[in-house]
Amino acid sequence: MPFARATPEQISLAPEGNRVVVQPGNSLWRIARRAYGGGVQYTVIFRANAEQIRDPDLIYPGQVFSLPPAKPAGKQP
Numbered sequence: 001m002p003f004a005r006a007t008p009e010q011i012s013l014a015p016e017g018n019r020v021v022v023q024p025g026n027s028l029w030r031i032a033r034r035a036y037g038g039g040v041q042y043t044v045i046f047r048a049n050a051e052q053i054r055d056p057d058l059i060y061p062g063q064v065f066s067l068p069p070a071k072p073a074g075k076q077p
Helices: 008-013 028-036 039-048
Strands: 019-021 064-066
Touching: 028 039, 039 064
Parallel strands: none
Antiparallel strands: 019 064
């Protein structure tokens, strides 16, 4: 499955606010908790990057994910 790997320039700038470069030990839950204040929001990241993520339990260092604005609880489809 193809994914966007970060360049050294992107790593030095990440996170940019709307993008994150996956680091060793990261999970979608941890990224969501840091970005949105709650790990359960990992689905927002998963949906926005579905073309790169086959299994939300398997993400890889160097992948670059977009971080869309979080939707308030209860408003997700």
